[in-house]
Amino acid sequence: MNALLSPDELEARLRQIGAERYHDLHPFHKLLHGGKLNRGQVQAWVLNRYCYQGAIPRKDAALLSRMHDVELRREWRRRIVDHDGSGPGDGGIERWLVLAECVGLDRGYVVSTDGALAATKFAVEAYVRFVRERPLLEAIASSLTELFAPGIHKERIAGLLQHYDFADDKSLSYFRKRLDEAPRDVKFGLAYVLREARTAEQQQGVIDALLFKTDVLWAQLDALHHAYVEPGNIPPGAFVPEEMTT
Amino acid sequence: MNALLSPDELEARLRQIGAERYHDLHPFHKLLHGGKLNRGQVQAWVLNRYCYQGAIPRKDAALLSRMHDVELRREWRRRIVDHDGSGPGDGGIERWLVLAECVGLDRGYVVSTDGALAATKFAVEAYVRFVRERPLLEAIASSLTELFAPGIHKERIAGLLQHYDFADDKSLSYFRKRLDEAPRDVKFGLAYVLREARTAEQQQGVIDALLFKTDVLWAQLDALHHAYVEPGNIPPGAFVPEEMTT
Numbered sequence: 001m002n003a004l005l006s007p008d009e010l011e012a013r014l015r016q017i018g019a020e021r022y023h024d025l026h027p028f029h030k031l032l033h034g035g036k037l038n039r040g041q042v043q044a045w046v047l048n049r050y051c052y053q054g055a056i057p058r059k060d061a062a063l064l065s066r067m068h069d070v071e072l073r074r075e076w077r078r079r080i081v082d083h084d085g086s087g088p089g090d091g092g093i094e095r096w097l098v099l100a101e102c103v104g105l106d107r108g109y110v111v112s113t114d115g116a117l118a119a120t121k122f123a124v125e126a127y128v129r130f131v132r133e134r135p136l137l138e139a140i141a142s143s144l145t146e147l148f149a150p151g152i153h154k155e156r157i158a159g160l161l162q163h164y165d166f167a168d169d170k171s172l173s174y175f176r177k178r179l180d181e182a183p184r185d186v187k188f189g190l191a192y193v194l195r196e197a198r199t200a201e202q203q204q205g206v207i208d209a210l211l212f213k214t215d216v217l218w219a220q221l222d223a224l225h226h227a228y229v230e231p232g233n234i235p236p237g238a239f240v241p242e243e244m245t246t
Numbered sequence: 247m248n249a250l251l252s253p254d255e256l257e258a259r260l261r262q263i264g265a266e267r268y269h270d271l272h273p274f275h276k277l278l279h280g281g282k283l284n285r286g287q288v289q290a291w292v293l294n295r296y297c298y299q300g301a302i303p304r305k306d307a308a309l310l311s312r313m314h315d316v317e318l319r320r321e322w323r324r325r326i327v328d329h330d331g332s333g334p335g336d337g338g339i340e341r342w343l344v345l346a347e348c349v350g351l352d353r354g355y356v357v358s359t360d361g362a363l364a365a366t367k368f369a370v371e372a373y374v375r376f377v378r379e380r381p382l383l384e385a386i387a388s389s390l391t392e393l394f395a396p397g398i399h400k401e402r403i404a405g406l407l408q409h410y411d412f413a414d415d416k417s418l419s420y421f422r423k424r425l426d427e428a429p430r431d432v433k434f435g436l437a438y439v440l441r442e443a444r445t446a447e448q449q450q451g452v453i454d455a456l457l458f459k460t461d462v463l464w465a466q467l468d469a470l471h472h473a474y475v476e477p478g479n480i481p482p483g484a485f486v487p488e489e490m491t492t
Contacts, residue, residue: 058313065374070340077327081323128311
C-alpha cells in the first residue's frame with residue numbers, strides 16, 4: 001500500500017500526470033497546432049471531438065445524480081449550463097457546432113455522430129460510464145484534466161489563428177469561453193478532491209481516475225491519427241474528407 | 247399483446263391510473279388534510295417526505311444523463327433548478343426545510359434522514375434506480391404523477407390552513423410554488439410520452455411506469471400510517487415524536 005500523501009503532495013502527483021500524459025503531448029495536436037493538417041483532417045478532428053463535447057452534459061448529469069448535497073449539486077450544475085446553454089444558440093456545444101460549420105461540416109451530420117470513429121464513441125462512453133459507476137470522489141477526480149486545459153486552449157487559439165483560414169473570433173469562441181470557465185471549475189474540483197481523499201486508497205483512486213481520463217483523451221487522438229494522418233486507414237462507415245475521396 | 251392505443255386513449259388510461267391509485271386516496275392523506283393528525287404525526291410526515299423531496303434532483307439528473315438531445319436536456323434541467331434553487335435559501339428542497347422548521351423539526355436532523363423510515367428510503371431509491379435503468383420513455387412517464395399533483399396540493403393547502411396552527415404562507419410556500427411548476431412540467435412530459443410511445447409495447451411500458459410510480463408514493467404513506475397512526479409500531483432507529491415518548 002502506498003503512503004498517505006499530504007494534499008500538496010497529491011496535487012503535485014496529479015499535476016505530474018498532466019505533464020506526462022495530457023493530450024497536448026499527442027502528435028496529432030502538434031500537427032493541428034502547427035498548421036500541418038489539411039482541411040479534411042481538421043474536419044475529422046472537429047467531427048470526432050463533437051462526440052466528446054456532446055457527451056459532457058450527460059457525464060456531468062450522471063455526476064449530479066449521485067450528489068446528495070444541494071450546494072454541491074448547485075455548483076456542479078453550472079457545468080451543464082455552460083455546455084447546454086440557457087436557450088437556443090447558447091452554450092459550449094452550440095459553439096462547437098459553429099466551429100464545425102466554419103470548417104465546412106454539415107451541422108446535422110456532426111450531431112448525428114454517424115461519421116465519427118467507433119473508437120471515439122467507445123472512449124467517450126467509457127468516460128460517461130466511469131462517472132456513473134465509480135465512487136463519487138473518483139468521478140470528480142476524472143474531471144481534473146481541466147487543470148491542464150487552459151494551456152492547450154491558449155496554444156490552440158494561437159496555433160489555429162496563425163495557420164488556418166477558418167480561424168477567427170467566431171469559429172474559436174468555444175476555446176475562448178473555456179479559458180474563463182475551466183479554471184473556475186477546476187478550482188472547485190481540485191479543492192474537493194484534495195479535501196476528500198483522506199486515505200491512501202482514496203488517493204490512489206483519484207490518481208487512477210485522472211490516469212483513466214488522460215487515456216480517454218489520448219485514445220481519441222490515436223484513433224484520429226491512425227485513420228486520418230496515416231493514409232488508407234479510414235474505417236468503414238467513418239467520415240471521408242473530400243480531399244481523400246477518389 | 248394489447249392493441250395500440252390512440253394518444254387520447256393512452257392519456258385517458260394514464261388519467262384513470264391517477265383516479266384509482268394516486269396517493270390522494272390514501273387514508274393517511276385523508277387524516278392529514280382533515281386535521282386528524284397530531285403534531286408528532288405531521289412531523290413524521292414532513293421528515294419522511296423530505297427523503298423524497300431531497301432525492302428528486304438526483305432522479306432528474308439521472309434522467310438528464312440519459313438524454314442525448316440538448317433541447318430536451320435544457321427543458322428537463324429546469325426541474326433540477328426548481329428543486330435545488332439558484333443559490334442558498336432558494337429552491338423546493340429549501341422550502342420543504344422551512345416547512346420542517348415550522349412544524350418544529352431540526353433542519354440538520356431532517357437533512358440527515360437518520361430518523362426516516364427504512365421503507366421510505368427503499369421506495370425513494372427504487373424510484374431513482376428506475377429512472378436510471380429503465381428506457382428513457384418509461385423514466386419520463388414515471389414523472390406523470392404530476393398530472394394529479396395540483397389537485398392534492400390545493401386540497402392540502404386548504405386542509406392544512408384550516409386545521410393546523412403551523413400552516414401559513416411561509417410554511418406552505420413549497421405547495422404554492424408547485425402549483426405553478428407542476429402543470430408546466432407535466433405538460434411537457436405528457437406530450438413527450440404521448441408522442442414517443444409508438445408501439446403497444448412502449449405504451450404498456452408507459453402505463454407500467456406510472457403504476458410503479460403510484461406504488462412508490464403509496465408505499466411511503468403505508469409505512470407512515472403503520473408506524474405513526476397505529477400505536478406501538480415505530481421501528482427501531484426511526485423518529486419518535488415527543489407525544490409518543492414515555
